[in-house]
Amino acid sequence: MNADTGNAVTASAVDGGVEAGKGAGNVLEASSVEAGYGERSILRQLDLRIGPGEIYALLGGNGAGKTTTLSLFLGFVEPTAGRVRVDGFDPVAQPVQARRRLAYIPENVALYEHLSARENVAYLLDLAGQYEGDEAIDRALAAAGLQGSAFDRRVGGFSKGMRQKVAIALALARSVPALLLDEPTSGLDPQATSEFNRLLDVLRDRGIAVLMVTHDLLSAADVADRIGFLDGGRLLEEVAADGEDRFNVRALHRRYAEQAA
Numbered sequence: 001m002n003a004d005t006g007n008a009v010t011a012s013a014v015d016g017g018v019e020a021g022k023g024a025g026n027v028l029e030a031s032s033v034e035a036g037y038g039e040r041s042i043l044r045q046l047d048l049r050i051g052p053g054e055i056y057a058l059l060g061g062n063g064a065g066k067t068t069t070l071s072l073f074l075g076f077v078e079p080t081a082g083r084v085r086v087d088g089f090d091p092v093a094q095p096v097q098a099r100r101r102l103a104y105i106p107e108n109v110a111l112y113e114h115l116s117a118r119e120n121v122a123y124l125l126d127l128a129g130q131y132e133g134d135e136a137i138d139r140a141l142a143a144a145g146l147q148g149s150a151f152d153r154r155v156g157g158f159s160k161g162m163r164q165k166v167a168i169a170l171a172l173a174r175s176v177p178a179l180l181l182d183e184p185t186s187g188l189d190p191q192a193t194s195e196f197n198r199l200l201d202v203l204r205d206r207g208i209a210v211l212m213v214t215h216d217l218l219s220a221a222d223v224a225d226r227i228g229f230l231d232g233g234r235l236l237e238e239v240a241a242d243g244e245d246r247f248n249v250r251a252l253h254r255r256y257a258e259q260a261a
């Protein structure tokens with residue numbers, strides 16, 4: 001995918017304030033969706049619903065349609081049947097409203113390399129017409145787990161984990177109800193992965209609906225509230241976290257390996 005965090009922000013700059021969402025219960029919703037590229041059908045009867053404060057991990061082998069699912073919510077792929085909503089708005093028919101309610105964090109976060117973390121967030125918020133002073137930005141950067149000493153450093157030298165924190169700070173400062181993540185833990189070491197997962201806990205506490213596309217079963221089992229398995233554009237199975245043990249990781253792994261085979 002080519003979109004970056006800035007695209008969503010820029011597109012949203014034209015829309016005024018974010019009024020209460022129209023989606024009753026579900027922030028991200030795909031119902032009986034058929035979608036593809038040209039004549040090629042990719043997503044088949046896709047049903048996906050993610051509520052406020054819910055973290056949903058979408059797993060599936062290469063080519064299963066995970067990124068296409070993210071593209072649906074971003075309005076880059078138009079369904080040929082069914083319905084897609086972001087906080088009640090149709091991403092194709094109402095792109096400005098839908099994108100204003102959405103933050104998208106790609107596998108590699110694109111930032112302005114010569115600007116500091118604080119300047120990046122300030123600039124992107126300003127473009128969105130949502131700049132409310134540096135104090136709010138500092139609060140968002142701190143909530144995203146970035147160390148204070150990094151606020152004024154150019155992001156050019158930041159690790160993937162630090163760049164994600166800047167992008168999440170932007171999402172927090174924009175007060176978006178929904179967040180899309182594309183393979184957020186690929187290339188992160190176990191400590192950075194664990195830090196990232198704890199950051200998702202913060203997003204859950206703030207009531208943000210998170211759709212995370214990933215191959216990282218352990219991370220999904222650690223942080224997700226529900227895990228969905230996509231295969232050939234169909235959602236084959238959904239499992240929900242249950243009790244203290246949350247998920248049976250061995251069973252999940254078996255399931256995933258069978259499906260990918």
Ligand SMILES: Nc1ncnc2c1ncn2[C@@H]1O[C@H](COP(=O)(O)OP(=O)(O)OP(=O)(O)O)[C@@H](O)[C@H]1O
Pocket residue numbers: 037042060061062063064065066067068069
């Ligand atoms: N822009 C496009 N035009 C045509 N076909 C595409 C396009 N983007 C993706 N596809 C095809 O759609 C199918 C699903 O791709 P998608 O990127 O959604 O899968 P994925 O589950 O994200 O895979 P991966 O884990 O490899 O990222 C693949 O067969 C892919 O080749």
